[in-house]
Amino acid sequence: MTDSDKGQRRIGSPDAKNRTLLLDAAEQLLVTLGATAVSSRRVAEQAGLKHQLVHYYFRTMDDLFLAVFRRRGDQGLADQAAVLASPQPLWALWRFNTDPAGTALTMQFMALANQRAALRAEIADYAERLRAEQIEAVAGLLQRYGIDTQEFPPTVLMVLMTSASRMLIIEQEALGMTLGHAQTVEFVERWLHRLEGEPAGEAAVLTESAAH
Structure with missing residues (x-):
């Protein structure tokens, strides 16, 4: 494994159930609380998942918002x-x-x-x-x-x-x-x-x- 490979964090499958739950949660929070109130921790709580899973499926919050859109x-x-x-x-x-x-x-x-x-x-x-x-x-x-x-x-x-x-x-x-x-x-x-x-x-x- 190269140094470059080691530096690339694994990202979860785009078809995974947990990923869909996170997208649903982020969308609901955007509507109910507004963009400024949406954080990775709140998204995880809304989805009923562990906080770490947000960044397992999305490297950044930008990636999460892009996926929702x-x-x-x-x-x-x-x-x-x-x-x-x-x-x-x-x-x-x-x-x-x-x-x-x-x-x-x-x-x-x-x-x-x-x-x-x-x-x-x-x-x-x-x-x-x-x-x-x-x-x-x-x-x-x-x-x-x-x-x-x-x-x-x-x-x-x-x-x-x-x-x-x-x-x-x-x-x-x-x-x-x-x-x-x-x-x-x-x-x-x-x-x-x-x-x-x-x-x-x-x-x-x-x-x-x-x-x-």
Whole structure:
């Protein structure tokens, strides 16, 4: 064994059950306590494991945070692919972007990224992959719906839609601010109705309600 090999500490398997428990614990602590309160000892306690196991699976806290983010990021990419393949992709994409479920965790990742360059780069890469897939899909949709893509560039529309939807969530969840929200949602959804009609889920609910 070389000196270099001796200096390299063994890292646990990425598929190990304890590693998953640590990721789950770190994610829960990020949401409930915030980024500044998450330590290796707290993560271990939350997972019900020995403190030493955190650094058996993750060399540093940066590595742990990156693993938590990558797991969420991979799930987000898979979820968006399903959204874009749905019968009403624009409606589905709007619902996907306005879902407040992941906002708390996203905000904590943004806070961590201010101090961790590797995480900041990872978030930027993930966000660009999401947006690139959105733009590619929406470009085809606009052509199918007979929309002039010179007048309404898919890239600009996606930046506006995703930025507006995320800002609506952040303002309401973090600040309790709602001024202009209803009007913005009404504007976007009026255009979605024109392009894709009544959202399938809502149409089913309305039909069922009318029957009763």
